[in-house]
Amino acid sequence: MHILSSGQILAAFLWASNAHASPDPSKPHDFDVLKYVNPLIGTINGGHAFAGASLPFGMAKSVADVNSKEERQGGFASDNSDITGFSHMHDSGTGGAASLGNFPIFAQTGCPGDEINNCKFTKVDRASRRINGSVEARPGYFAITLNTSIHTEMTVTNHTSLYRFTFPTNETSNATYPNQTTHALPLSPLILVDLSDLPDSRIKGSIAVDPTSGRITGNGTFTPSFGIGSYSSYFCADFSGAAIRDTGVWMNNRAGSEPKHLSVAADGVNSPPLPAGAWTQFHAPTSKNEILVRVGLSFISEAKACQNAELEIPDFGFDKTLQAAEDAWRSKLSVVNIDATGVSDDIQTVFWSGMYKSMISPQDYTGENKLWDSSEPYYDSYYCIWDSFRSVHPLLTIVDPTSQTRMIRSLIDIYRHEGKLPDCRMSFCKGLTQGGSNADIVLADSYLKNITEGVDWATGYEAVVSDAEDEPLNWSVEGRGGLNSWKNLHYIPTDDFDPYGFGPFTRSISRTVEYAYDDFCIAEMAKGMNKIADAEKYLERSEYWKNMYNPHQKSHIDGKDTNFVGFLQPRYLNGTWGYQDPILCSPLYNFTSCYLSPGGHETYEGSSWLYTFFVPQDMASLILTLGGPETFIKRLTYLHSYPDLLYLGDEQAFLPVFQYHYGGRPALSAVQAHTYIPSQFNNTFNGIPGNEDSGAMGSFSSLAMMGLWPVSGQDVYLITPPFFKEVNITNGQTV
Structure with missing residues (x-):
């Protein structure tokens, strides 16, 4: 039987890292591992995989949110559901109710008739169709175009999301709302923040907008999707790229320029809670018809959310922030090298996407825990x-x-x-x-x-x-x-x-x-x-x-x-x-x-x-x-x-899948692994058999494809032929 201990495995990795210190001749010089990561795998039929922008184990996780109760657990789904906003924290691949998705933002080119109450504020009213083929997802980046003609891109640091909204280039634009009525719009963009989350679990909250800078800050108390108790989270949204025209708050489907703040609480009647939030309206953007929105996040306070944003993205540099996110992912994934000779791009994508999804959660909230003081x-x-x-x-x-x-x-x-x-x-x-x-x-x-x-x-x-x-x-x-x-x-x-x-x-x-x-x-x-x-x-x-x-x-x-x-x-x-x-x-x-x-x-x-x-x-x-x-x-x-x-x-x-080893038939374990991959694990929207479950499905496919199945809780590995000619793993414990 091919059953090895971690000491034997480590020895093999040590040999591999030393033997291949020189560049791998089988790997093209222009190889970029990120081209083989497809975050959209598992985004329909209950996969609930997070498809948006994230750092490895990062807290900020930005993506477009859909209005399908069956498919919104990870925020986005590759189906025909409408987009209701863009929120900044998500879990990946969970079953049951949705979680997080706090404080979504939504952009509109302008309000019909230049009347503020003709803009759309609630999730139901503002839900918009996506343009087919416009979705782009890769590590650290997500983009989509809606039938509002607005193109939205996003990237992240650890505690901050950065959005780039590109508005139509003509002086006036048309927007088609869910009722398919087309309206002529002035180019006076409005961006709102909604005091809600994906499961509409808000207990209470407050929000305020600064009339000079347009900054919107707020907080909310919400309930978890698979647990007990409640939690409070905080945000700080700043804008760049256009002059402020007006600001205000909104509740239900009505908005006003005064007051500049509001608070909401559970009333025992409205379920889900009454929609509410704040908005900032702009004059026409000054360059490239773009407005950038930086959203700092915290579980400590609004001030900490603003501080996180200012420290992590001080200059609204979208391309620079995206480059740093991509570099972080390349660094994480670079510990594994494969000789993919003779292996299709789709199979390579299944492998690297599994590795990627294994590093989405758990999420590093270090410095954001106000439940207790600790240096851990x-x-x-x-x-x-x-x-x-x-x-x-x-x-x-x-x-x-x-x-x-x-x-x-x-x-x-x-x-x-x-x-x-x-x-x-x-x-x-x-x-x-x-x-x-x-x-x-x-x-x-x-x-x-x-x-x-x-x-x-x-x-x-x-x-x-x-x-x-x-x-x-x-x-x-x-x-x-x-x-x-x-x-x-x-x-x-x-x-x-x-x-x-x-x-x-x-x-x-x-x-x-x-x-x-x-x-x-x-x-x-x-x-x-x-x-x-x-x-x-x-x-x-x-x-x-x-x-x-x-x-x-x-x-x-x-x-x-x-x-x-x-x-x-x-x-x-x-x-x-x-x-x-x-x-x-x-x-x-x-x-x-x-x-x-x-x-x-x-x-x-x-x-x-x-x-x-x-x-x-x-x-x-x-x-x-x-x-x-x-x-x-x-x-x-x-x-x-x-x-x-x-x-x-x-x-x-x-x-x-691998228990044939114990019966003396390890080859049958390999047969099963090669049956399930790619029949149930493949490079499609439906490319996992169940919920992604915070990387469980991705890690299964990656381990199986490496030919290395660890029996968790034991110093035992079940070895099968890998899907590749060679797999080399190098990390701090193998060099």
């Missing part, structure tokens, strides 16, 4: 670790250990101040836990792979032990539930009695197998720290998955026996078996009923067919339990080959 880094938008522990973080330990180190320090610092590690976190809020306490796996994975610089591993170990031993009151957002049953019954009962905390009493099967693997990863850390008693205790707990395995359970599909026996099944407090059809929660049977809800089932976003394979801590025992290597291989092939039994759009399906 702070990263946010861990959205969610249940997705990212399997591929994103293991990839970063290889290609960007510096960023991974900062993320580990951030997670440990969250534990110091919040009392628990997060499984999901966004906008400084606690996010919902989908299964186990999966930050335990991320910490163990980094510990085993020598992520050490500045990391307080003593506190890190304390944090993972807290997850294993101490049940929090609200285990729906941190830690684990049912720990009394876990420690005494050695499984999570489907009818669990848990008076020590509260959360959704579902997912007893998937929580059991995830808790078992979490404990194995803690045992690995304990062993490395010479905590022998702890290592033995948690290693014993890692075997508790066996207590949910019913050796007599059969599976029928369409009334036919699959001829495989033995599946994970629900179990009651009294030890008797319950029943969940092994195909339930697969696309074959009630797939969408298995989300995080009170009515969810005993497995989460996947079937018992799938979860029965999740024993990465003891594959030898699993193979024997399922009938030996031959039967194991047959069952695994059935999982992959029976239509709609396995859905690769959820991350639990990643590991089974």
